[in-house]
Amino acid sequence: MTAFPLIGFLSQALILFSESAPRRGSSGRQLAETAHHGPIRSPGDINTQPGTKIVFNAPYDDKHTYHIKIINAGGRRIGWAIKTTNMKRLGVDPPCGVLDPKEQVLMAVSCDAFAYGQEDTNNDRITIEWTNTPDGAAKQFRREWFQGDGMVRRKNLPIEYNP
Structure with a gap:
């Protein structure tokens, strides 16, 4: 068994993690994501x-x-x-x-x-x-x-x- 499937899995996990991480809005404030409503704005x-x-x-x-x-x-x-x-x-x-x-x-x-x-x-x-x-x-x-x-x-x- 090679390590390549593991690398593929880790890169997919990293992509998913970075997509779900908090983002910053145009005003520099942090935006949180919710499953159904998009970004939460203060x-x-x-x-x-x-x-x-x-x-x-x-x-x-x-x-x-x-x-x-x-x-x-x-x-x-x-x-x-x-x-x-x-x-x-x-x-x-x-x-x-x-x-x-x-x-x-x-x-x-x-x-x-x-x-x-x-x-x-x-x-x-x-x-x-x-x-x-x-x-x-x-x-x-x-x-x-x-x-x-x-x-x-x-x-x-x-x-x-x-x-």
Whole structure:
């Protein structure tokens, strides 16, 4: 028996390995391959106004509403969703949506009345999650976009309560 069949096998394995190895996109970012969906591209950036935190001012015996602008600064359509650490006190409307490149949405974050100083508010925040929508998808939000093998990005906005 000669070693030539082994060499042929090794060269085939090397070709398969190099074809399945991560590639770099035109922006220099690494692209991963999936079996059915092609390359996974990192979602672009979003901008929010305000950019770093949400501030609610006393008194807290009434409901307060704060508006946040979410802007898709990237070049691809994204699906976005809001999570909150305190669903009893904090509400968001709309809680999710789809944004085309450079499109923006105004959403409301509401804080229900509560007894300030008697409840823990230290870890209150909202988190904006976003991911690229599949190519050709309708402009209608789908929760499963966040459950597949695509990349999901997050931005935390802490909530500050002024007494």
